[in-house]
Amino acid sequence: MSSRWILLATSLLVAPLLAPGGARADSHGPGAAELSTQALSAQALSSQAKAIFGPLPDVASAPNRPLSSPRVDLGRMLYYDARLSKNHDISCNSCHQLDNFGVDSEPTSPGHKGQRGGRNSPTSLNAALHVTQFWDGREPDVEAQAKGPVTNPIEMAMPSPEAAVQVLRSIPGYKSLFEAAFPGESQPVTYDNMGTAIGAFERGLVTPGPLDAFMAGDLKALDARQQKGLSSFLARGCASCHLGPALGGTLYRKIGLINAYETADKGRIEVTGAEVDLYVFKVPSLRNIAKTGPYFHDGSVKKLSDAVRLMGHHQLGIELTKAELGDIVAFLESLTGKVDTRYVARPKLPASGPDTPKPDPS
Ligand code: HEC
Numbered sequence: 001m002s003s004r005w006i007l008l009a010t011s012l013l014v015a016p017l018l019a020p021g022g023a024r025a026d027s028h029g030p031g032a033a034e035l036s037t038q039a040l041s042a043q044a045l046s047s048q049a050k051a052i053f054g055p056l057p058d059v060a061s062a063p064n065r066p067l068s069s070p071r072v073d074l075g076r077m078l079y080y081d082a083r084l085s086k087n088h089d090i091s092c093n094s095c096h097q098l099d100n101f102g103v104d105s106e107p108t109s110p111g112h113k114g115q116r117g118g119r120n121s122p123t124s125l126n127a128a129l130h131v132t133q134f135w136d137g138r139e140p141d142v143e144a145q146a147k148g149p150v151t152n153p154i155e156m157a158m159p160s161p162e163a164a165v166q167v168l169r170s171i172p173g174y175k176s177l178f179e180a181a182f183p184g185e186s187q188p189v190t191y192d193n194m195g196t197a198i199g200a201f202e203r204g205l206v207t208p209g210p211l212d213a214f215m216a217g218d219l220k221a222l223d224a225r226q227q228k229g230l231s232s233f234l235a236r237g238c239a240s241c242h243l244g245p246a247l248g249g250t251l252y253r254k255i256g257l258i259n260a261y262e263t264a265d266k267g268r269i270e271v272t273g274a275e276v277d278l279y280v281f282k283v284p285s286l287r288n289i290a291k292t293g294p295y296f297h298d299g300s301v302k303k304l305s306d307a308v309r310l311m312g313h314h315q316l317g318i319e320l321t322k323a324e325l326g327d328i329v330a331f332l333e334s335l336t337g338k339v340d341t342r343y344v345a346r347p348k349l350p351a352s353g354p355d356t357p358k359p360d361p362s
Pocket residue numbers: 079090091092093094095096109110111112117119120121122123124127130132133134135136142145146147149150154155156198
């Protein structure tokens with residue numbers, strides 16, 4: 001899928017420069033960005049955006065991950081259930097708050113005993129659309145990803161998958177819920193099924209915004225400034241990396257591709273061992289980006305306009321003007337989507353049983 005996106009993007013990004021009636025960039029006239037901005041009507045811009053980003057699906061489904069409402073409902077409970085943490089004080093929702101665009105707004109997140117890892121918590125919204133999970137893409141999908149934090153010693157800190165399963169089996173109400181979610185299995189309460197159910201819930205965390213209406217032909221869904229920002233975003237080459245329906249999540253790229261970016265985090269090389277993956281990260285989605293700061297894998301940048309400026313410098317080797325920065329930020333605000341408040345509402349959790357382990361602060 002990613003190579004298809006690259007091809008599409010490459011051909012479409014050059015298209016406006018060659019289109020009849022559109023101005024050609026040359027060394028004498030104004031820059032390419034300016035020319036293609038002028039040349040594109042709202043209609044052309046909508047079509048171009050649609051071809052590069054593509055429509056956002058209602059649900060991030062996958063053929064090998066069948067969804068059912070009992071499974072999604074169970075996943076929602078597990079997402080919110082802090083008893084899956086050693087001290088019963090941390091759930092997925094602690095770091096990926098669904099009433100706060102799937103983030104905790106911290107540079108790095110406090111986990112068990114307030115410990116912090118080295119990376120910023122990305123949003124769980126639309127994450128199921130990504131080719132892989134985590135900044136370095138080390139897990140294939142949301143179902144596999146969900147099994148990581150529960151036993152991560154600085155996150156939810158359960159001593160083992162077995163310990164987590166013991167907790168789930170000790171909560172009487174979960175028995176019938178797992179049975180309904182995984183029909184026909186003789187022992188459905190397993191660690192794998194926990195991950196599968198949480199992933200099923202996450203597949204519904206898709207948030208359409210004004211850009212989607214614009215791509216569907218409602219040309220007033222983006223105001224003039226946002227359209228200008230979208231033009232700049234395309235013409236400046238942001239979409240060579242941030243493409244697909246999530247505006248990201250389809251490729252791996254080095255941070256500091258043109259101008260080095262200082263970071264202690266070596267990125268994807270730790271997953272692949274390949275030298276070419278030094279400082280390479282999964283290109284993040286820009287859906288809801290105006291709401292999910294601070295930015296970058298290290299959470300070091302507070303303001304969205306600074307993140308955009310740094311992208312120009314480090315990834316493209318250009319210094320964006322103040323006006324362009326403002327336009328692009330206005331466009332990025334059109335990626336703030338609608339979170340279905342009923343879908344994400346905190347459910348009532350089944351009560352603990354007599355054998356449910358007690359919170360352990362150690
Ligand atoms: C203590 C905070 C914390 C908790 C608790 C936590 N996460 Fe995360 N989550 C993170 C951080 C930090 C990352 C990025 C780590 C990395 O990339 O190495 C992350 C990454 C993710 C991603 C990848 C998103 C992407 O864009 O690649 C998903 C999805 C996710 N978490 C879902 C969950 C789920 C589901 C749970 C509960 C089972 C959970 N998280 C619990 C902090 C947390």
